[in-house]
Amino acid sequence: MKALVYEGAWQMPMRDVPIPEPGTDQVQVKVETVGVCGSDVHGFKGTTGRRKPPIIMGHEFSGTITAAGAEVKNFLVGDRVVVTPLLTCGYCDNCRAGFPNICQNRSGLGVNLNGAYADYVSVSQKMVFPLPGEMSWEQGALVEPLAVAMHAVNLTPMQLMDTVVIIGAGTIGLLTILAAKMKGAGKIIVSDVSAHRLDFAKRLGADVVVNPAKEDAIDAVKQQTNGKGAPAVIEAVGITATTKQSLFMARNGGNVVWIGNSDPEITINMQQIVTRELTVRGTYGFNDEFGLSIEAIRTQRIDPTGLIEKRAALADGSGIINDLAKGNADWIKVMLKP
Numbered sequence: 331m332k333a334l335v336y337e338g339a340w341q342m343p344m345r346d347v348p349i350p351e352p353g354t355d356q357v358q359v360k361v362e363t364v365g366v367c368g369s370d371v372h373g374f375k376g377t378t379g380r381r382k383p384p385i386i387m388g389h390e391f392s393g394t395i396t397a398a399g400a401e402v403k404n405f406l407v408g409d410r411v412v413v414t415p416l417l418t419c420g421y422c423d424n425c426r427a428g429f430p431n432i433c434q435n436r437s438g439l440g441v442n443l444n445g446a447y448a449d450y451v452s453v454s455q456k457m458v459f460p461l462p463g464e465m466s467w468e469q470g471a472l473v474e475p476l477a478v479a480m481h482a483v484n485l486t487p488m489q490l491m492d493t494v495v496i497i498g499a500g501t502i503g504l505l506t507i508l509a510a511k512m513k514g515a516g517k518i519i520v521s522d523v524s525a526h527r528l529d530f531a532k533r534l535g536a537d538v539v540v541n542p543a544k545e546d547a548i549d550a551v552k553q554q555t556n557g558k559g560a561p562a563v564i565e566a567v568g569i570t571a572t573t574k575q576s577l578f579m580a581r582n583g584g585n586v587v588w589i590g591n592s593d594p595e596i597t598i599n600m601q602q603i604v605t606r607e608l609t610v611r612g613t614y615g616f617n618d619e620f621g622l623s624i625e626a627i628r629t630q631r632i633d634p635t636g637l638i639e640k641r642a643a644l645a646d647g648s649g650i651i652n653d654l655a656k657g658n659a660d661w662i663k664v665m666l667k668p
């Protein structure tokens with residue numbers, strides 16, 4: 331089969347590799363559509379350190395089951411499915427407590443297990459969900475990023491009509507707008523340096539957009555909140571500049587939630603957290619939100635397909651990710667078809 335193999339920083343050629351045969355508890359999935367995630371683009375540059383070559387990336391996908399191991403119970407060849415990329419052990423303290431996203435023995439498809447930038451991928455049956463008949467392949471491939479946004483919003487303490495700041499209008503930031511609206515957010519302020527992304531944010535329901543390349547983003551948030559700052563700030567970039575902003579944009583005693591995960595080390599003003607009693611927390615992946623994300627899309631409460639700006643063959647994936655990494659292109663969501 332064909333697969334894009336990440337072989338080192340800035341190198342991800344299409345290779346011929348063996349089709350992965352399913353283990354006894356695995357299904358083999360023919361990939362129908364796979365989304366390009368911002369984390370893959372960062373991983374491609376080789377700076378985040380989370381993806382060790384050689385690895386096939388790709389963790390946002392839908393497909394058809396083409397083979398199943400002997401112990402597979404609930405799926406049949408031919409089933410349309412969507413796959414969560416988080417493989418968890420099921421027996422550690424966190425799994426048992428209902429937080430498999432922070433499983434102590436966690437692995438990630440497309441991060442340290444071969445993923446879906448390929449014709450086929452084999453995954454544990456634990457990771458597979460039926461794709462409802464009324465959902466498209468593309469909607470299936472958007473379940474994962476929507477689940478990430480829904481999880482972050484679930485972990486953000488928020489009252490009805492609270493002002494929410496979302497820093498970063500990439501796929502996750504934009505989907506966070508939709509999830510925050512579902513949770514009853516009031517004014518939604520979105521900050522990003524790309525005018526193109528801010529246009530999307532407006533279309534999806536942001537009340538105020540702020541471009542830190544053109545204005546002081548912290549001042550802008552203060553102006554929108556009677557000088558106080560916002561009760562909830564969600565950071566979806568993960569670099570020093572924006573994590574710093576996230577603290578200054580929160581009101582005293584406010585909640586700051588970080589989803590962004592780009593730079594391993596950042597510098598922040600610690601006194602902002604201590605002397606203004608901010609609560610800062612990280613969020614990673616999702617738990618029940620994966621199933622809820624399927625349900626939100628199936629019932630048309632959320633339609634994330636508007637984020638798709640480019641569709642291409644898997645063979646073009648390497649060039650596309652190269653363009654995104656170099657900043658030559660600014661497509662919100664790219665879908666690849668093997």
Ligand SMILES: [Zn+2]
Nearest residue numbers: 367368369390
């Ligand atoms: Zn992702």
Ligand SMILES: [Zn+2]
Nearest residue numbers: 419422425433
């Ligand atoms: Zn576990």
